[in-house]
Amino acid sequence: MLDQHRDYVLRTVEERGVRLVRLWFTDVLGNLKSFAISPAELENALEDGMTFDGSSIDGFSRIQEADVLAVPDPDTFELIPWGEPGAAEARVFCDIHSLDGEPFEGDPRQVLRRQMREAHDDGYTFYIAPDIEFFYFETPTLGEPPVPLDHGGFFDLTTRDAAGDLRKDTIRKLEQMSIPVEYSFHEDAPSQHEIDLRHTDALTMADSVMTFRLVVKEVAASKGVHATFMPKPLAGVQGSGMHLHMSLFRGEENAFYDADDPHQLSPIAKAFTAGLLRHAAEITAITNQNVNSYKRLVPGFEAPVHISWARNNRSGLIRVPIAKKANPTATRIEYRSPDPTCNPYLAFSLILAAGMRGIREGYELPEEADANLFEMDDAALEKLGIEALPQSLSDSLKVMERSELVHETLGEHIFEWFLRNKRREWRDYKTQVSQFELDRYLRST
Amino acid sequence: MSATGMLAVFAAAVPPELARSLDLGGYTWKGVASTDEAAEHEPADGWQAAVVEIGDDAEAAWSFLRSLRQHAAGVTKVLLLVPGARLGDLELRDDLFDDFCLSPFHPAELEARLRHLVWSSGDHLVAIADLVEYGELVLNLETYQATIAKRPLDLTYMEYELLKFLAQNPGKVFTREILLSRVWGYEYYGGARTVDVHVRRLRAKLGEEHAGLIATVRSVGYRFGQSRWSS
Numbered sequence: 001m002l003d004q005h006r007d008y009v010l011r012t013v014e015e016r017g018v019r020l021v022r023l024w025f026t027d028v029l030g031n032l033k034s035f036a037i038s039p040a041e042l043e044n045a046l047e048d049g050m051t052f053d054g055s056s057i058d059g060f061s062r063i064q065e066a067d068v069l070a071v072p073d074p075d076t077f078e079l080i081p082w083g084e085p086g087a088a089e090a091r092v093f094c095d096i097h098s099l100d101g102e103p104f105e106g107d108p109r110q111v112l113r114r115q116m117r118e119a120h121d122d123g124y125t126f127y128i129a130p131d132i133e134f135f136y137f138e139t140p141t142l143g144e145p146p147v148p149l150d151h152g153g154f155f156d157l158t159t160r161d162a163a164g165d166l167r168k169d170t171i172r173k174l175e176q177m178s179i180p181v182e183y184s185f186h187e188d189a190p191s192q193h194e195i196d197l198r199h200t201d202a203l204t205m206a207d208s209v210m211t212f213r214l215v216v217k218e219v220a221a222s223k224g225v226h227a228t229f230m231p232k233p234l235a236g237v238q239g240s241g242m243h244l245h246m247s248l249f250r251g252e253e254n255a256f257y258d259a260d261d262p263h264q265l266s267p268i269a270k271a272f273t274a275g276l277l278r279h280a281a282e283i284t285a286i287t288n289q290n291v292n293s294y295k296r297l298v299p300g301f302e303a304p305v306h307i308s309w310a311r312n313n314r315s316g317l318i319r320v321p322i323a324k325k326a327n328p329t330a331t332r333i334e335y336r337s338p339d340p341t342c343n344p345y346l347a348f349s350l351i352l353a354a355g356m357r358g359i360r361e362g363y364e365l366p367e368e369a370d371a372n373l374f375e376m377d378d379a380a381l382e383k384l385g386i387e388a389l390p391q392s393l394s395d396s397l398k399v400m401e402r403s404e405l406v407h408e409t410l411g412e413h414i415f416e417w418f419l420r421n422k423r424r425e426w427r428d429y430k431t432q433v434s435q436f437e438l439d440r441y442l443r444s445t
Numbered sequence: 446m447s448a449t450g451m452l453a454v455f456a457a458a459v460p461p462e463l464a465r466s467l468d469l470g471g472y473t474w475k476g477v478a479s480t481d482e483a484a485e486h487e488p489a490d491g492w493q494a495a496v497v498e499i500g501d502d503a504e505a506a507w508s509f510l511r512s513l514r515q516h517a518a519g520v521t522k523v524l525l526l527v528p529g530a531r532l533g534d535l536e537l538r539d540d541l542f543d544d545f546c547l548s549p550f551h552p553a554e555l556e557a558r559l560r561h562l563v564w565s566s567g568d569h570l571v572a573i574a575d576l577v578e579y580g581e582l583v584l585n586l587e588t589y590q591a592t593i594a595k596r597p598l599d600l601t602y603m604e605y606e607l608l609k610f611l612a613q614n615p616g617k618v619f620t621r622e623i624l625l626s627r628v629w630g631y632e633y634y635g636g637a638r639t640v641d642v643h644v645r646r647l648r649a650k651l652g653e654e655h656a657g658l659i660a661t662v663r664s665v666g667y668r669f670g671q672s673r674w675s676s
Contacts, residue, residue, distance in 0.1 A: 003480070004515045008602040011589045016597070079599040125636030175649040178601055180642070200642045201635040252621055252637040329638075 005074035006046045013039045016079065022091040023050060023070050026108050028059025028414055030343030032210050046072055049097060059417045060106045068104050070094035076207055081176040082218055093207050105413040108345035115349045116203050119356055124248040124255060126352050129199035130209060132340050133240035134216060135233055136163050136191045137226045146233050148191030149225065167193055170219045179208045189237035202348045209344040229340040232295040239296030241303060242340040247332040257331040263311060263320065264331055270365040273309055273318055273333055275358020276351060280307050280317060282403035283350040284389055285396040285422065287338035291429045294392050296339060299374040304336045308369035308386050315373045337389060346410065353409040394426045450493030453477050455509050466552045470559060480512045491520045494563055498526040498548060503534060510541040522562045526550060537627060540613065577612050579670055582658065584609055593655050600650065607643050611659060611669035620666040
């Protein structure tokens with residue numbers, strides 16, 4: 001099987017005159033990394049992998065064990081639809097191995113592979129469809145506030161819609177790179193846009209999210225515009241989230257669907273949801289990994305604040321959308337806290353691990369919280385047994401640190417490195433004095 | 446050089462009656478237990494024919510044949526030995542073999558079929574690229590390239606394989622499970638929805654005008670091209 005993949009890749013490079021093959025992989029923080037090789041080296045790379053120095057990559061090797069292997073996954077080989085005409089380029093995602101050939105413990109893609117395999121052993125395939133939000137700004141100058149391109153609102157068809165053309169071009173390039181788009185529209189905030197992708201298995205989707213972020217930024221940059229996935233770039237308007245619609249399938253059957261249940265949710269779906277709710281706080285440091293992520297998770301902007309679920313309540317953490325015409329394959333749950341700066345491999349891994357733990361240990365799904373939680377005070381929430389998500393990066397790191405589920409899923413290497421790196425980020429943030437503090441205290445105290 | 450070329454016999458251990466028949470027929474042959482072994486022992490001018498028994502590990506045999514076809518389409522002739530109970534496995538795999546013989550086989554029949562097969566693979570072979578064409582779609586099986594209305598399609602390997610399988614069986618309706626097993630093989634962890642994902646991608650890449658080449662057959666699966674039952 002693998003031989004044919006290889007032949008296909010090598011032959012395509014030859015037939016299409018590819019001049020450069022980019023080997024892509026992802027660091028622990030979710031940054032896309034790349035190095036280019038010439039077609040002459042490709043056969044060797046497909047066979048044995050390419051050695052490179054991992055110590056320069058965030059969260060990879062320590063200095064004394066620097067070299068690692070990038071092994072291309074030929075299934076992900078694809079021509080890149082931009083760049084110079086007449087000098088085609090291609091990309092291929094890589095799995096990282098240590099020199100002895102074992103999966104490298106610092107590679108997020110291998111973490112997700114492991115989770116997918118475990119779910120597969122239980123008979124399940126995990127599907128995800130993300131709704132990704134982002135802003136277009138004029139090219140930013142350091143120290144200046146961001147300048148939106150327009151002041152349109154939700155679903156607005158703005159006149160002279162420069163951003164609309166950007167979006168159209170982006171979607172065309174996404175489709176060329178095998179990333180099918182379901183919807184795209186102008187979001188609520190000025191210059192904010194949303195593109196919804198169609199479901200694929202979670203590993204393919206994590207690759208797609210990495211490609212997506214690059215395509216959005218590339219297309220914008222080619223028109224002199226800056227695209228950003230920063231969770232909360234403008235105070236007072238909605239931030240950018242990455243809502244994840246998900247389901248488990250057993251073959252062609254949606255394991256989340258049950259025709260006899262009043263909400264059409266199967267016991268599997270309920271136990272998965274229960275698992276995700278119970279471990280939500282523990283995985284928040286990964287799904288919302290920046291200081292700025294927590295400025296989005298505040299009341300009043302359609303971002304979740306409390307750990308709860310409901311069928312059609314956008315203030316909850318998990319929403320169960322009503323499937324069109326009771327379509328069994330469309331039954332799913334929507335996890336609403338992640339933002340688009342997260343590392344998709346690690347975030348999907350932990351979500352799957354939390355849900356599967358719920359299934360394996362038969363967690364009980366708590367009561368649906370269908371009231372508007374933003375309007376309730378703490379006492380009322382406590383009576384319902386509803387807790388809040390961690391309020392800051394520091395809070396979420398403290399919960400993560402004690403989580404056996406996160407430790408086990410990520411493995412010692414990534415777990416330890418991530419905590420260390422993010423504690424440093426929090427310390428750096430704490431040393432800053434913000435405009436808020438100056439405005440509030442400088443004259444009054 | 447012998448009158449005929451070299452035969453590969455795919456089996457973990459070549460059964461004695463088969464070995465005897467081949468020896469009596471005057472063939473030079475070599476037992477190979479895996480694709481790697483077949484590659485290692487391949488003569489310079491390629492295997493002239495392969496005798497493959499569909500035994501207990503049928504998947505291994507099919508996978509061997511798929512590699513062989515990729516590697517040497519049109520060069521190596523394939524004779525299958527298949528038990529009567531497994532004849533159903535041959536359906537939709539016509540591309541993987543040239544002739545078959547029921548096993549346990551009758552030595553005279555095996556000899557007759559092999560002789561014919563080897564004759565037909567004689568030196569009148571002409572190297573013509575294998576093309577699959579349907580309307581404006583052309584797949585070149587030798588170079589793995591696909592074009593629609595002369596425009597090259599940039600496909601991933603699995604997209605290409607799915608399109609190839611569909612285009613080689615126009616007008617037939619396939620369920621997702623069948624497509625998954627025939628195109629991906631059973632070991633893929635992506636599940637049956639993977640087929641929908643790839644069909645959706647193929648339609649996008651074929652472009653609006655040609656997206657209809659792959660039709661969804663409600664609550665069944667997919668069909669490539671026109672139905673054979675409607676006009």
